[in-house]
Amino acid sequence: ARQNAGGAGFRSTEPGIVQVATAACRNALQRAGTAVKLRSFTYRLWLSSERIGMDQESFKKTIDFAIQKEEEAAAFYEFAGRKTENSASKKMFEELKTEEEKHKKLLEGLNIGHVPLLRIKTIPDLKIGNYLVDIELTPDANYQQILVIAIKREEKAQKLYHDLAAECDDDELMKLFQFLAQQESKHKLRLETEYDEYVLVEG
DSSP: OOOOTTSOOOOOOOTTHHHHHHHHHHOBOSSOOOOOOOTTSSSBOOOOTTOOOBOHHHHHHHHHHHHHHHHHHHHHHHHHHHHOOOHHHHHHHHHHHHHHHHHHHHHHTOBGGGGGGOOOOOOOOOOGGGGOOOOOOOTTOOHHHHHHHHHHHHHHHHHHHHHHHHHOSOHHHHHHHHHHHHHHHHHHHHHHHHHIIIIIITO
8 A cells, every 4th residue: 555645545555454364364264383483574473383373474474564554553643733823732743653653663673462451441432433434545634534534443453353363273362463453442522422422522
């Protein structure tokens, strides 16, 4: 996916990615392996004699796709920050951009052994996104339209990670996707709260 000249169009062109990624999750190794360091990319996956892990290529494809989505999200929030003149809104978009960049670093530096340390909790859902219609991002989008697009993007990211978690046979990778879904849920809550205050209350 690439950003077009107008700053819009952050969409993946890869077809059936959920099916590809979830299929990758299913392809768990049926035998134990010795500790293997994946030197071809920056994160590490360790397999022990007690653990059934994903095969290296499937794991790499799944994580690479998640990294791509985090890059797109960070680019979108950078664009959104440039589009708004309100200082509080700029700060919100900058913080969201920073958080997406942190997610990318988490995925790039992933050591599967760290996953059990991640904490999973339930995030409130205002469900405002359920009543919003997805729209295209244009260079002249106003603040309300940017909020709608941002909410729908986080909604899709949340669903993607939930779907990946649901299809995984590997418990640790499932927890990683649950954690990422949780982070996207936090973003969605923040954006929906802003939409509630800026659009629904102020009109």
